[in-house]
Amino acid sequence: MRKTWIWIIVGICAMGLLALFAIAGAGVYFVSRHIQTDRATGADAVRTFDEVRARFKEQRPIVEIESRGRKPRTRDLTKVPSSPNQPEYLWILAWDPDDERIVKVSLPFWLLEMGRQRIDVNTDGFDLDDLDLDVKELRRIGPALVLDFRETTGERVLIWTQ
Numbered sequence: 001m002r003k004t005w006i007w008i009i010v011g012i013c014a015m016g017l018l019a020l021f022a023i024a025g026a027g028v029y030f031v032s033r034h035i036q037t038d039r040a041t042g043a044d045a046v047r048t049f050d051e052v053r054a055r056f057k058e059q060r061p062i063v064e065i066e067s068r069g070r071k072p073r074t075r076d077l078t079k080v081p082s083s084p085n086q087p088e089y090l091w092i093l094a095w096d097p098d099d100e101r102i103v104k105v106s107l108p109f110w111l112l113e114m115g116r117q118r119i120d121v122n123t124d125g126f127d128l129d130d131l132d133l134d135v136k137e138l139r140r141i142g143p144a145l146v147l148d149f150r151e152t153t154g155e156r157v158l159i160w161t162q
Contacts (some may be wrong), residue, residue, distance in 0.1 A: 001084065007058070011157075019089075021123060034105060034106045034107065034108075035103070035104075035105050035114065035153060036104045036105075037101055037102070037104075038101070038102055039100055039101060039102075040095070040100060040101065040102040041100065041119070042097060042100075043135065044102070045095040045102050045156070048093065048095075048102060049093065049095065049156060049158055052091075052093060052158055052160065053145075053148065053158065055160075056144075056145040058162065059144070059145050060075075060145075061145045061146060061148045062075050062133070062138075062144060062145065062146045062147070063075075063131050063133070063146055063159075065147070065149050066145075072131055074075055074132055074133070075140060077134065077137040077138070077140075080137075080139050080141045080144075082141065082142070083140070083141055083142025083143070084142070085143060085162045086109075086139050086140075086142060087109060087138070087142060087143050087144075087161035087162050088108060088109055088162070089106045089107060089108055089109065089140060089147070089161070089162055090106075090107045090109065090112060090138070090160075090161050091104070091105070091106050091107075091109070091158075091159065091160050091161070091162055092104070092105040092106075092157065092158075092159050093105075093157070093158040093159075094153075094155075094156070094157045095155060095156045095157075096114045096155055097153070097154035097155065104147050109123075109135065109138075109139055112135045113136070115141075131146075131147065133146065134151045136146070138161055139161075142161070143158050143160070143161050143162050144160065144161050145158075145159075146159040146160055146161060147159040
């Protein structure tokens with residue numbers, strides 16, 4: 001009788017360990033598919049940002065930030081008409097001239113819609129939660145330029161939905 005209970009406990013622990021490895025593997029897979037970081041010169045970064053920005057032509061960003069630390073101005077999305085094309089991803093493109101690194105992150109809307117209805121992503125010194133963006137409204141208005149921020153030190157962040 002005692003041996004049976006020991007085998008049951010060992011089996012449950014083994015299953016728990018396997019589940020933990022599966023979750024960790026899924027996390028590594030997700031990060032490898034949705035976060036890309038590359039070395040880039042200043043010219044390469046400008047070219048990358050210009051290519052993305054060209055998709056939105058003269059469109060004004062939904063959020064405007066004059067400088068880091070100041071409260072952002074966000075357009076009222078309820079007044080923006082709905083689009084028949086719903087975006088699948090929220091993209092973040094960031095350039096750090098000190099490290100000469102460009103980072104591109106894609107966040108699927110299904111992930112953003114799980115749980116909280118406000119975007120809460122922390123990047124180094126840049127908190128998207130401060131932008132006060134509603135995921136449902138972003139999806140409703142379709143592909144859009146969310147933010148185009150340039151710091152005087154050369155750092156740049158571009159956020160869009162696609």
